[in-house]
Amino acid sequence: MPVSFDFTNVLSFITNSEFENISEFVKQAHNQLHQQTGPGSDYLGWIDWPINYDKEEFLQVKLAAERIQQQSDALIVIGIGGSYLGSKAAIEALSHTFHNQVKGNTEVYFAGHNISPTYITHLLQLLEGKDISINVISKSGTTTEPALAFRIFRTLLEKKYGKEEARNRIYVTTDRSKGALRNLAVEEGYETFVIPDNIGGRYSVLTPVGLLPMAVAGLNIDQVMQGAKAAYHKYNNPVLATNESYQYAAVRNIFYNKGKSIELFVSYEPGLLSTAEWWKQLFGESEGKDEKGLFPASVNFSTDLHSMGQYVQEGHRLFFETVLQVKKPSLDLVIQEDPANIDGLNFLAGKTMDEVNKKAALGTSLAHVDGGVPNLVIELDELNEFTFGEMIYFFEKACAISGTLLGVNPFDQPGVEAYKTNMFALLGKEGFEKEREKLENRLLPSGNSQNDEVKIQ
Numbered sequence: 382m383p384v385s386f387d388f389t390n391v392l393s394f395i396t397n398s399e400f401e402n403i404s405e406f407v408k409q410a411h412n413q414l415h416q417q418t419g420p421g422s423d424y425l426g427w428i429d430w431p432i433n434y435d436k437e438e439f440l441q442v443k444l445a446a447e448r449i450q451q452q453s454d455a456l457i458v459i460g461i462g463g464s465y466l467g468s469k470a471a472i473e474a475l476s477h478t479f480h481n482q483v484k485g486n487t488e489v490y491f492a493g494h495n496i497s498p499t500y501i502t503h504l505l506q507l508l509e510g511k512d513i514s515i516n517v518i519s520k521s522g523t524t525t526e527p528a529l530a531f532r533i534f535r536t537l538l539e540k541k542y543g544k545e546e547a548r549n550r551i552y553v554t555t556d557r558s559k560g561a562l563r564n565l566a567v568e569e570g571y572e573t574f575v576i577p578d579n580i581g582g583r584y585s586v587l588t589p590v591g592l593l594p595m596a597v598a599g600l601n602i603d604q605v606m607q608g609a610k611a612a613y614h615k616y617n618n619p620v621l622a623t624n625e626s627y628q629y630a631a632v633r634n635i636f637y638n639k640g641k642s643i644e645l646f647v648s649y650e651p652g653l654l655s656t657a658e659w660w661k662q663l664f665g666e667s668e669g670k671d672e673k674g675l676f677p678a679s680v681n682f683s684t685d686l687h688s689m690g691q692y693v694q695e696g697h698r699l700f701f702e703t704v705l706q707v708k709k710p711s712l713d714l715v716i717q718e719d720p721a722n723i724d725g726l727n728f729l730a731g732k733t734m735d736e737v738n739k740k741a742a743l744g745t746s747l748a749h750v751d752g753g754v755p756n757l758v759i760e761l762d763e764l765n766e767f768t769f770g771e772m773i774y775f776f777e778k779a780c781a782i783s784g785t786l787l788g789v790n791p792f793d794q795p796g797v798e799a800y801k802t803n804m805f806a807l808l809g810k811e812g813f814e815k816e817r818e819k820l821e822n823r824l825l826p827s828g829n830s831q832n833d834e835v836k837i838q
């Protein structure tokens with residue numbers, strides 16, 4: 382059940398020599414990663430993780446998931462960025478579209494990835510009367526959004542169950558030894574899971590970060606790891622001609638150097654919407670540095686063909702499309718004949734909806750290629766835990782190679798600190814007095830920035 386990569390639609394946009402010329406650079410990038418000689422080499426634990434992950438902790442994850450399923454109608458996963466996007470992607474791709482669970486298991490909800498009082502109030506209302514457990518996930522242990530949500534939910538649980546019982550419903554996934562969340566978990570006696578020091582947030586979905594929520598939702602995490610292991614072996618060679626993950630990275634780099642500035646991630650299943658969000662963080666946070674990098678955007682077709690289709694077909698030729706196709710649908714429906722045929726759809730009678738979806742996809746790709754938008758296709762045989770694990774690793778490896786080819790450190794995210802500093806200064810956090818003073822000089826009494834005011838005038 383491999384993940385396959387087809388860029389035949391692209392070969393009318395790039396030359397054979399461009400592809401051959403990059404193969405030596407790809408080999409160098411591979412060696413830099415595997416010999417740990419490049420920037421960010423402290424964060425390469427994800428490369429071998431599928432074959433050397435902590436098997437004892439994996440069993441602990443499965444036992445905890447069983448306990449959570451027995452004691453809870455719902456699990457609230459509290460985390461932001463890489464601490465929730467991977468599990469959300471897996472659960473939405475592989476469980477019931479309208480219930481974040483595989484039938485008969487515990488529903489999984491997400492909090493702590495925004496600062497919206499409406500979102501959290503509506504979630505609390507929805508959870509009224511339900512038995513809940515919490516998995517709070519933060520590698521640093523200090524990220525404001527999840528910390529705020531955890532404070533609200535921890536208070537709720539202690540009020541609902543009492544401190545002792547609440548303790549048995551709180552699961553913490555964080556740094557092995559340091560950080561506010563680790564300290565709190567040790568002090569309160571919460572069960573903990575580890576985000577390895579050498580695996581960054583956006584590369585952590587195959588650690589307990591993603592695995593515990595997936596297991597609670599009823600996904601087979603053994604299969605996820607088997608798929609990742611298969612991908613580890615498949616994409617472990619430096620030869621561009623035989624490594625499809627690297628071919629994807631190479632084509633991205635070629636398009637970037639030819640002036641494309643946006644990569645549009647396309648899927649044809651609503652269940653893959655969150656996979657696109659996970660993909661955007663992986664590539665956007667890994668490559669968006671030194672004013673470089675493809676901007677990762679996403680659309681969900683055929684839905685968005687009726688909102689963004691005009692731009693993609695005839696707008697500014699800024700981008701190429703990477704289409705994530707699923708060969709065999711999880712479910713299908715046969716279109717029935719209607720003797721009256723008032724809607725004129727009897728030409729579809731006897732076909733399945735997936736056949737129509739696939740022809741829409743083919744027709745769209747051909748139209749977009751005609752419109753000057755190159756189309757790459759990454760195809761999963763089917764959408765299951767094994768292929769999801771393969772796909773995760775396919776993209777992780779491609780992203781590391783692509784970022785290395787771009788000449789950035791694919792494993793840090795210094796730019797994320799800027800908003801945090803301003804936010805803390807504006808909120809009057811101790812230790813941010815100097816930053817606050819600087820900001821206040823920019824802000825008018827209205828609280829708008831001088832720039833805004835000037836623009837308005």
Ligand SMILES: O=P(O)(O)OC[C@H]1O[C@H](O)[C@H](O)[C@@H](O)[C@@H]1O
Nearest residue numbers: 462463464519520521524582797
């Ligand atoms: O897991 P945490 O330390 O809370 O970090 C959660 C997220 O926020 C950080 O600011 C980074 O942008 C992400 O790479 C990370 O996944």
